[in-house]
Amino acid sequence: METFEAIKKRVSVREYFDKQISDAELEKVLKAGMQAPIGRGKYYDMHITVIQNKDFLKKIDNLTDRHIFYQTPTLIIVSARDDGHGLDKENSACVMENMILEATDLGLGTVYLNLVIGLIKENKDVLKELNLEDGFVPIAALGIGYSAKEVEPKVHEIEVSYIK
Amino acid sequence: METRDVIKKRNSIRKFKEEAISKENIDRLLEAAECASVGHGYYDKMHLTVIQNKDVFDKFNKVIKDDTGKENSLFYNAPTLIVMSTNIDEDLLAGQCVGTMGENMLLTATDLDLGAVYIDTFLESIKKDEEALNLLDLPEGFRPIAAIAVGYMDMPSVPKNHSIDVNYI
Numbered sequence: 001m002e003t004f005e006a007i008k009k010r011v012s013v014r015e016y017f018d019k020q021i022s023d024a025e026l027e028k029v030l031k032a033g034m035q036a037p038i039g040r041g042k043y044y045d046m047h048i049t050v051i052q053n054k055d056f057l058k059k060i061d062n063l064t065d066r067h068i069f070y071q072t073p074t075l076i077i078v079s080a081r082d083d084g085h086g087l088d089k090e091n092s093a094c095v096m097e098n099m100i101l102e103a104t105d106l107g108l109g110t111v112y113l114n115l116v117i118g119l120i121k122e123n124k125d126v127l128k129e130l131n132l133e134d135g136f137v138p139i140a141a142l143g144i145g146y147s148a149k150e151v152e153p154k155v156h157e158i159e160v161s162y163i164k
Numbered sequence: 165m166e167t168r169d170v171i172k173k174r175n176s177i178r179k180f181k182e183e184a185i186s187k188e189n190i191d192r193l194l195e196a197a198e199c200a201s202v203g204h205g206y207y208d209k210m211h212l213t214v215i216q217n218k219d220v221f222d223k224f225n226k227v228i229k230d231d232t233g234k235e236n237s238l239f240y241n242a243p244t245l246i247v248m249s250t251n252i253d254e255d256l257l258a259g260q261c262v263g264t265m266g267e268n269m270l271l272t273a274t275d276l277d278l279g280a281v282y283i284d285t286f287l288e289s290i291k292k293d294e295e296a297l298n299l300l301d302l303p304e305g306f307r308p309i310a311a312i313a314v315g316y317m318d319m320p321s322v323p324k325n326h327s328i329d330v331n332y333i
Contacts, residue, residue: 003170003275004192007199007268032171034328036267037282048330056333087284089256090310093263094282095328098171100201101271105167112201112264114257131331140260156198156207158265161301163215 001105010100011153013070013109016145020052020073025106029144032102033078036094039087046091047136049077060126063119070111072143077120081135092139099142109147116141170275175323177279180315184216184243189276193246193314196272200264203257206250210261211306213247220299221245224286227296231289238286242313247287251305262309269312279317284310 001009030048038046051057052074060075061067069075078095080088096112103110117138120126130138165173197212215221225237232238239245248265252258266282273280287308290296300308 001167003165003167003271004196006167007196007272010199010201012201028168030330032168034326035171035174036326037174037176037270038326039282039284043326043328046328048328049333050330051333053333085284086255086259089259090263090266090282090284093260094267096260097201097264097267098271101167102171112203114203114260117256129333139256153199156202156205158194158198158207158210158212159303160194160212160214163213163217163220163299163301 006101006105009153010104011151012111013147013149013151014111015147015149016070016072016109017148018073019146021108021145025108026050026074028106029099029102033095033099036098038091039085042083045081045083046095047079047132049079049130051075051077056129060116060120063123063126068116068119069113069141069143072111072145074144076142076144077130077138078140079132079136079138088139096140096142103144108144111143113141113143165275170271173321173323174270174274175321176281177317177319177321178240178281179319180240180242180279181318182243183316185278185315189278190214190244192276193269193272196268197265200268202261202264206252206261209250209252210265211249211302213249213300215245215247216243223296223299224290227293228286228289231292239283239311239313240281243315245311245313247300247308247311249302249306249308258309266310266312273314278314279321280312280314282310283313287311
């Protein structure tokens with residue numbers, strides 16, 4: 001797909017089929033994430049966790065009574081180590097956006113999740129199971145799977161000012 | 165260009181020709197930013213500032229030099245800067261919303277065969293200088309987080325392969 005088409009087609013999908021994505025699709029999505037710009041080239045300060053284990057997904061889903069990741073069959077957590085410049089959030093978001101656009105290109109559905117990160121950080125038991133290296137903190141989460149619902153892209157507007 | 169090719173091709177360009185990019189290209193970059201994933205749909209809490217003014221760039225370079233002692237422009241003397249600002253209080257969300265907008269613009273720049281780089285260090289100096297910060301003329305309560313420097317490349321584009329550790333559960 002043309003890049004701009006993928007950018008325009010990207011939507012948040014909140015209904016998924018109970019069918020796992022293929023390893024080949026997952027691999028492409030992860031590779032796209034790795035090509036994101038990371039401040040000062042510190043790719044070693046980033047970490048990706050792929051969760052596909054049903055019991056563990058259920059455990060995360062049970063952290064609250066809402067379906068916080070819409071029961072996607074795959075949950076990808078992006079974690080980062082802050083080097084003191086506070087770029088961990090922006091770096092993680094660039095990894096996320098690349099994965100989302102690649103997934104969109106592959107015809108997969110995705111949803112950028114915020115709430116799930118807070119809940120995982122609060123639950124030491126779940127956090128421990130992520131088995132992150134010292135200093136790494138979960139920043140962003142991506143739900144990914146086959147969309148069970150067509151979602152029309154929305155047109156968003158951001159205010160722009162010009163200094164010429 | 166195919167999405168996958170653009171994602172692979174994107175790399176930081178830090179040397180630009182003086183000629184500014186066209187209005188059409190800028191509109192395309194801004195449209196890409198507006199398509200980014202922004203948490204809670206907070207598009208109204210984001211702001212973009214397109215700067216193409218030499219006096220503003222000179223002032224920025226002076227402020228940067230006074231603050232850091234660095235002679236080199238920390239925005240690489242790009243002819244166009246797009247500053248991304250927000251009034252989202254929570255840093256965790258603010259940074260992520262800016263990051264996705266930035267990446268969409270970088271990929272679009274690559275697709276348009278333009279050079280671009282994601283920058284934030286220069287803003288540290290700008291934020292410390294009230295006069296320089298006021299030049300951005302941001303709406304009340306907004307703060308700049310990062311920027312994209314963009315222009316015609318004056319250095320070769322050399323894509324690299326990067327790797328991030330992955331574990332599977």
